[in-house]
Amino acid sequence: MSAPRVGLIGAGGISGVHAAGWRALGADVVVHSEHGAQALADRFGFRTADTLADLWPQVDLVDIVTPTATHAELALAAIAAGRHVVCEKPLARTSVEAAAVVEAAESAGVRLFPAHVVRYFPEYAAARAAIRGGRIGTVAVARFRRMSAAPKADWFFDEARSGGIVLDQMIHDLDQAEWLAGPVARVFARSTAKAGDGGRVASAAVTLTHTSGAISQVYGVWGHPGLPFTSSFEIAGDAGLLRYDMARTDSARIHLAGPATAGGYLPATDPSDSPYAAELADFWAAISTSAEASVRGVDGVRAVAIAEAVLASAASGEVVELPLEPTEPSTEGSLP
Amino acid sequence: MTTALGPISTSPTTEPTTVPLTVGILSFAHTHASSYARILAATPGVEVLGTDPGPYDPGTVRGAAFAAEHGVTYVEDVATLLAKAPDAVVICAENTSHRELTELATAAGAHVLCEKPLATSDADAAAMLAAADAAGVILMTAYPVRFASAFTDLVARVRAGQLGDIYSILGTNNGKMPLAQRSWFTDPARSGGGALLDHVVHVADLIDALLGEGAEEVHAVTNRILRADAGVDVETGGMVSIRYPSGVIATIDCSWSHPESAPNWGGLTLEVHGTAGSVRIDPFAAHVAGYDADGELWAGFGADLDARMLGEFLDAVRTGRTPQPDGAVGARTLAIVTAAQRSVEAGQPVTL
Numbered sequence: 306m307s308a309p310r311v312g313l314i315g316a317g318g319i320s321g322v323h324a325a326g327w328r329a330l331g332a333d334v335v336v337h338s339e340h341g342a343q344a345l346a347d348r349f350g351f352r353t354a355d356t357l358a359d360l361w362p363q364v365d366l367v368d369i370v371t372p373t374a375t376h377a378e379l380a381l382a383a384i385a386a387g388r389h390v391v392c393e394k395p396l397a398r399t400s401v402e403a404a405a406v407v408e409a410a411e412s413a414g415v416r417l418f419p420a421h422v423v424r425y426f427p428e429y430a431a432a433r434a435a436i437r438g439g440r441i442g443t444v445a446v447a448r449f450r451r452m453s454a455a456p457k458a459d460w461f462f463d464e465a466r467s468g469g470i471v472l473d474q475m476i477h478d479l480d481q482a483e484w485l486a487g488p489v490a491r492v493f494a495r496s497t498a499k500a501g502d503g504g505r506v507a508s509a510a511v512t513l514t515h516t517s518g519a520i521s522q523v524y525g526v527w528g529h530p531g532l533p534f535t536s537s538f539e540i541a542g543d544a545g546l547l548r549y550d551m552a553r554t555d556s557a558r559i560h561l562a563g564p565a566t567a568g569g570y571l572p573a574t575d576p577s578d579s580p581y582a583a584e585l586a587d588f589w590a591a592i593s594t595s596a597e598a599s600v601r602g603v604d605g606v607r608a609v610a611i612a613e614a615v616l617a618s619a620a621s622g623e624v625v626e627l628p629l630e631p632t633e634p635s636t637e638g639s640l641p
Numbered sequence: 642m643t644t645a646l647g648p649i650s651t652s653p654t655t656e657p658t659t660v661p662l663t664v665g666i667l668s669f670a671h672t673h674a675s676s677y678a679r680i681l682a683a684t685p686g687v688e689v690l691g692t693d694p695g696p697y698d699p700g701t702v703r704g705a706a707f708a709a710e711h712g713v714t715y716v717e718d719v720a721t722l723l724a725k726a727p728d729a730v731v732i733c734a735e736n737t738s739h740r741e742l743t744e745l746a747t748a749a750g751a752h753v754l755c756e757k758p759l760a761t762s763d764a765d766a767a768a769m770l771a772a773a774d775a776a777g778v779i780l781m782t783a784y785p786v787r788f789a790s791a792f793t794d795l796v797a798r799v800r801a802g803q804l805g806d807i808y809s810i811l812g813t814n815n816g817k818m819p820l821a822q823r824s825w826f827t828d829p830a831r832s833g834g835g836a837l838l839d840h841v842v843h844v845a846d847l848i849d850a851l852l853g854e855g856a857e858e859v860h861a862v863t864n865r866i867l868r869a870d871a872g873v874d875v876e877t878g879g880m881v882s883i884r885y886p887s888g889v890i891a892t893i894d895c896s897w898s899h900p901e902s903a904p905n906w907g908g909l910t911l912e913v914h915g916t917a918g919s920v921r922i923d924p925f926a927a928h929v930a931g932y933d934a935d936g937e938l939w940a941g942f943g944a945d946l947d948a949r950m951l952g953e954f955l956d957a958v959r960t961g962r963t964p965q966p967d968g969a970v971g972a973r974t975l976a977i978v979t980a981a982q983r984s985v986e987a988g989q990p991v992t993l
Contacts, residue, residue, distance in 0.1 A: 445866035446878040446896040450811065452914075493860050493990070495882055495890040499808045501916025508809030508914060510892040512880045518864050522880045522892055524811050526914050541815075541878070541898030543866055622858075624989055 308332055309589050312354070312364035312388070314379055315371035316341035318456065318570065319393055323370055323420075324349045326582035330589060335363050338371075361386040366416075366592065368585070369393060372458075373473065374466040377402035380417070384409045389416040391588050394480075395472045395612065396605030398465075403609045407602040418588040418598055419605025423477040423536075424484060425580040425587065426572075428549045432540060433485055435547055442544025444486045447521040449478035453534040455506055455527035456570050462498070462505050470507045471496065471619070472612045475525040478536075479615065480608040482513050482521040485540060489611055490516045492625045494618040503530045511615050516629070534572045660959050665727040666691040667719060667742050668734035669707045671756045672822050673783070676947045677731050682712035687955065690727060692716045694734075698824050723749040729779075729958045731951075732756055735831040736838065740765040747776040754781045754954045758842045759971030761833025763979050766972035773968055781954050781964045782971030784846040786909055788949035789924035792847060795913065798920060799851060805917025807852065810891035812844035816907020818868045818877055818897035827873035835875025837863060837981050840895035845883075845974040846966055847911050848891055855973045858884040860990035861981035867898055881981045882990075904939035 308331040313324060316338035324345060327334050334351040336342045337360045342353045354360040357379075360367070366389035369379050377397035380390050390410065396419040397403035410417035423429050436444060451474055460466045467473050471494075483489055496509035506528050513521040526532070537550035551572065574580055584600070591598035611627065618625040664681055666674055666689065674691075681689045691713040697703040708715035716722040723730075723745060729752040732742050739760050746753050753773060759782050760766040773780035786792060798804060818827065819839065825831040832838060849855065860883075863876035878896040885891065899907045905928070912921040929940040957964035976993055984991040 443866055445864060446880070446894065446898050448813070448894055452919075491862075493862070493882060495884055497808050497888055497890050499806055499916055501805050503917065506808060506914070506916055508890065510809065510811070510882055510890050512860065512862055512882055512892075514862050518866060520862050520864055520878055520880050522894060524892060526809055526919075528914055528919055529805070529917055532914075532919055539815075539898075541867060541896060543869060545900055546898060546903070622990060624860075 307593070310363065310365045311335070312337060312360045312367040313345075313351070314338065314360075314367055314369045316345040317370065317372070318458065320345055320370045322571070322579065322581040323368055323585065324351070325576070326579060326585040327368070329579070329582045330586055335360055357382060361388060364388060366391060372460045372466055373468060374398045374460075377406055380406045381409055384413045384415055387413065387415060389592050391418045391420055391585065392605070393420045394605065395419075395468065395476050395609045396602070397609060398468060398472070400606055400610040400613055403606040407606055410602060416592050417602040418591070419600055419602065419608070420584060421477065421480045421600045421604065421608065422580050422584050423481055424599045425584040427580070429481055429485075429538070432538065432547050432549065436485055436540065436542070440545055441540065441542030441547055444517070444519045444540060444542050447482065447486050447519065447538065447540040448524070449481055449521065449538045450524045451475065451478055451536040452526035452528060452532060453570050454530050454532045455504055457504070462507070468612060468616065469496075469498075470525050470527050471509050471615050472609070474527065475509055475511065475523055475615070476608050476612045478523045478525070479511075479611045480604065481538070482523055483607065483611070486515050486517070486519045486521055488516045488629060489513045489627055490629075492611065492614040492618050492627060494615040496619040501529060509615065509619065534569050536572065661686045661688070662729065662955065662958060663688045663690065663725065663727040665716070665722045665725075665730040665751070666713065667722070667730050667732045667746065668738070669693040669703055670735050670823065670825060671733040672819070673756060673947065674707075674733035675711065677733065677951065678711035678713050680945070680948045680951050681731070684951070684955070689713045690716050690722050690725060692719055692722045694718060701822070719745060723751065727751050729754065729954070735825045736761050736833045737831050740769055743769040743780065744772045747772040747778050747780070750776060750778065752779040752958045754783055754951070755968070755971065756783045757971065758833070758838050758978065759968065759975050761838065763972070763976055766975050770968050770972055779957055779964060780968030781957065782846070782966045782968060783950060784843060784966045785946035785950045786843050786847060786924060787850060787966055788946045788953070789922070790944065791922040791924045792911070795911070795920050795922055796851060798918070799913070799915070803918050804913060804915030804920065807889055807913055807915045809914040810848055810889060811912040812848065812891065812893040812910065814840040814843050814907070814909045815894060815896055815898045816840070817899045817901060817903060818871065818873070820868070820871055820873065827871070827875050829875050832875065834978070834982060835863075835873070836877055836895045836897045837861065837879045837881070838978050840897070841879070841881055841893050841978050841981060842974045843909055844893045844911060845977045846970055848883075849970050849973055850966070851913065852885055852887065852889060854885050854887060856883045856977050856980070856993055857886045858990050858992050859977055859980035859984055861984045863985050867896060876985075879981070881977070883977060902936070904937040905941060
């Protein structure tokens with residue numbers, strides 16, 4: 306497998322972990338961004354491109370890590386230029402846009418990977434393997450929980466640009482709910498947002514009913530600045546139960562004298578075994594060998610569609626029925 | 642854990658008193674009867690009577706044998722016990738009998754501590770409150786988690802403003818399906834329902850105490866995948882979503898989701914998010930872990946919450962004050978369950 310030539314589009318909050326992942330693959334990376342391209346390039350030893358037109362000839366694929374509302378347009382432009390696309394989740398602001406991106410990629414014969422990185426977090430992959438191995442029997446009731454300090458950039462709270470906590474944060478666990486408990490038939494959701502002294506906070510609470518009859522609860526909080534990142538899940542089947550809580554499964558405890566550390570927006574991950582690096586490696590392997598990755602374009606469309614149902618239910622106060630997943634569920638893929 | 646900000650009003654007072662009391666336990670159907678009987682029998686100045694009309698599950702210790710094991714004077718039936726004019730009764734009967742026994746006890750002038758859920762219908766709960774009011778006696782609902790130090794500390798922090806404005810709450814009350822000890826828990830004619838009725842009320846009570854407001858809208862879904870092998874006619878899994886008038890959103894997982902192989906009965910957690918702080922409590926987390934010949938070992942420890950709750954009840958009986966959690970919160974939290982049951986039927990949220 307040759308080293309990839311990557312156009313990294315965007316230099317914001319998530320770009321650092323993607324940049325590290327590409328560097329770990331020995332990629333030749335060119336950064337294009339409205340803001341911060343040079344600083345990111347300097348930090349990782351990458352080059353920059355001032356325009357997309359300059360970027361295309363230098364790369365085999367692009368990795369889009371810009372604000373959500375720009376994903377579809379950039380992905381379509383990259384596809385039109387014949388480049389493979391890795392796109393940060395959500396694949397697009399709307400499922401219609403997301404589906405258009407998938408269709409364009411198929412027509413152009415390029416590969417498309419929405420970066421649903423939680424599929425590459427080892428605790429979630431281990432849960433999937435345990436479920437598929439029959440360890441807990443038939444899934445009955447599942448809970449997925451994710452919280453952190455609220456992000457600082459304005460666009461995260463601009464529903465039109467980001468879809469708020471549901472499309473930005475909770476979409477990880479909406480994807481997990483289907484990945485681990487099968488297709489969702491029905492959604493009920495409530496959400497709330499408040500302005501506090503330390504900034505804005507938001508929360509959403511979602512009940513999913515799966516076609517199997519299983520129930521999932523998906524719970525998300527963007528909290529005060531001191532709230533550390535944690536995620537957890539508990540999945541009960543008729544023959545057993547799986548439980549994981551990042552806050553209770555720490556492999557190191559560090560207490561330093563000095564001011565208390567604030568919360569963070571991203572999870573702490575093992576830098577030598579990063580799920581971000583694992584997902585980019587899986588995507589590049591899939592491109593190089595024409596194989597499937599653990600995430601497909603249609604999975605990105607589906608996650609946005611569920612998130613839209615969540616937003617619709619939260620807005621109307623009513624239960625929202627989801628159309629059945631139009632495509633076959635993910636194959637086993639290459640689990641990390 | 643220590644209480645950082647001092648006691649709150651729901652803590653039982655510890656004023657010593659020697660007024661002798663007679664307390665009757667009406668039915669040993671609920672497994673908590675064992676704990677209550679043991680604590681009451683060991684309380685100085687309290688004479689404990691008990692009666693247990695049945696029916697009994699085969700192989701269980703009930704009736705006079707149970708009373709003898711727990712140091713309780715056995716009385717042949719409810720009428721005979723009430724004829725002895727007890728100061729108070731503790732009702733541990735099947736859920737659907739709570740109303741009738743409360744009406745009999747209050748008519749006999751006895752104060753009542755009723756096992757949760759207070760009743761199985763809103764009409765029954767209202768009738769019980771009215772009966773207690775008419776008789777001028779106390780009606781208290783048995784919610785022992787209220788007396789956990791982790792919870793009283795949380796309330797104190799919220800009252801002191803440490804969390805800012807509360808906006809989102811996540812609660813869980815999960816455990817094994819209570820089939821092994823008592824079959825009535827999973828017989829709707831006697832229990833009034835399954836996991837919804839059994840497990841929503843504890844968390845709902847804590848939220849009620851924390852927010853000081855009743856629920857506005859409830860959505861629930863349930864299923865029967867867990868323990869489908871047991872052939873019971875009630876829901877075993879359930880997820881309840883509640884909106885409160887202040888805009889707070891709350892979710893409660895009430896599922897009987899712990900398998901029989903688990904090393905303890907289950908647990909309860911409550912997580913509260915405010916604009917200035919977040920607190921998660923897990924009052925039953927304290928335990929010594931390990932392994933025995935059967936696998937995982939769980940030796941729980943911590944304060945006896947039932948003893949604290951009974952202390953509050955007996956103190957209220959002696960002083961005539963209204964104890965907490967009272968019958969009214971029992972009715973408000975039951976209303977969340979009955980709304981959840983209607984929501985399951987309707988497939989949509991239900992306004993209270």
